[in-house]
Amino acid sequence: MRHLRSVVTFAAIAVPGVLVATTSFLTPPTPGTLDRSPEQVRMPTADTRVICPGPLLVDDEAEGTDTEFVDDSNVSTRVVSTSAPVSAADGSVSAARLQVADLGGSADFDNPVSAGFVSGDDPISATKLITGFARPGAPALTTGMQSIEGTSGDLTGLATLTCAAPASSFRILAGSGVAGSNSQLLLSNPGDTPVKAEVTLLTPSGSHGEPTELSIKAGQQRAVRLAGLAGGAEALAVEVDAEGGVLAGSVQETLLDGLTPRGIDLAAAGAGPDTQQVLTGLDGTDARVRVANPGDDIAELGLKAYGPDGQIEIRRSSMTVAPRGVAEADLGDLEATSIVVDSDQAVQASGFIGSERDGGAADFGSVNATEALADTQVMALPRTGTSELFVSPGQGQVQVQGMLDDGSLTDPRTLELNPTGTSVLSPAELSSQAVRAVVINGEYAAGSQANGVHASLVTTTDSGISAVTPAPAPAGVAYRDIRLE
Secondary structure (H helix, E strand, O other), X not given: OOOOOOEEEEOOOOOOOOOOOXXXXXXXXXXXXXXXXXXXXXXXXXXXXXXXXXXXOOOHHHHXXXXXXXXXXXXXXXXXXXXXXXXXXXXXXXXXXXXXXXXXXXXXXXXXXXXXXXXXXXXXXXXXXXXXXXXOOEOOOEEEEEEEEXXXXXXXXXXXXXXXXXXXXXXXXXXOOOOOEEEEEEEEOOOOOOEEEEEEEEEOOEEOOOOEEEEEOOOOEEEEEOHHHHOOOOOOEXXXXXXXXXXXXXXXXXXXXXXXXXXXXXXXXXXXXXXXXXXXXXXXXXXXXXXXXXXXXXEEEEEEEEEOOEEEOOOOOEEEEOOOEEEEXXXXXXXXXXXXXXXXXXXXEEEEEEEEOHHHOEEEEEEEOOOOOOOOEEEEOOOOOEEEEEEOOEEEEEEEEEEOOOOOEOOOEEXXXXXXXXXXXXXXXXXXXXXXXXXXXXXOEEEOOOOOXXXXXXXXXXXXXXXXXXXXXXXXXXXXXXXXX
């Protein structure tokens, strides 16, 4: 059993069993209680939409040459969705209405406003659109999490994904064009009209060729095999710019070494470009860091690593990334480690961790760089294996509550942060019952080695390893300064 430097205590709150959730925006004052300048405009709450890409897609050519590629693979794809309580401007507390539907199709279910809700664990066979409907004065604290678990055959391993929100532009650091890798970009259009997409691949030598233009029909998902766009490239970053609407994107990758399965993975966009990126939860074998440089100048960057007992030495402490390119650093086996990437240019980073099994089989999982924790965020958990929540070095404390099958929340637990090391909490410690999601409150936490504290969750099973991150804080009511002309 690991000996990790983290302290977990119970925390008392005014309403037993309910975390009154606040987001990273300012709750507006009751009308008439505070003067506002004419430059302040009330911003409305917004619904939360995320898209889960659905079952693994296999390569048609591989299917035609290897009869075992699909027939002998036992693969299960599942989606868990959750709606957690959040406080409204009028002081009421409830969880938003939550709807799950086939992309471009009919709803599977539509759960009304409640005290809290977690969906079941049914397998899915299609791309899913999850919508949390904001209430007046309160955003939708909702999310979806997809898991794919293969327990035999070529598609063996665990892939998990915090389902992505549609956007007009994003970058995913995942995928490869080498032999043995089947990497596919999945683009989903939740709108009512076709959307044009411009796809650009960044490789270790820079941007690869001219952008590829695609059209994605309304309510449809389109897959693009990345080896056909950048064959032979060991590491990729995929840039997507949408015109005429928004798209949700993810990269699916399956790896084979000859006939030996080497894992499955799902990845989506992480934190946007910045001069500092934070990865936490690098906890496995053969850890790697991949950095993309979207700029036109060479990026020089440094790497610092923080394990459970403080700063540690790693194989690489610096990297150089070509303009419009990507680079990777192999860091070896790591335990409960957070990586801080500092650069002279705005860059993006992701990490990868692995697990080894008997007979040469293996699995890998991607760990996104994340934004600093907001006041309140929710994260749905995989319903398999053993999970641990990792929080980067910081000062103060993070409160964590578990959400159970009936939608209720456990009493909050307080994780006292380690200013020089990574803190760890197992969701199983929150309740004797199964914990299906966690609500994380970072209001009283500050980063000591980076700007803010960052979190991710890593799940391990007999067949694989994978990671999920907290859903971004929802958009909500605020008063925003604007210039009136």
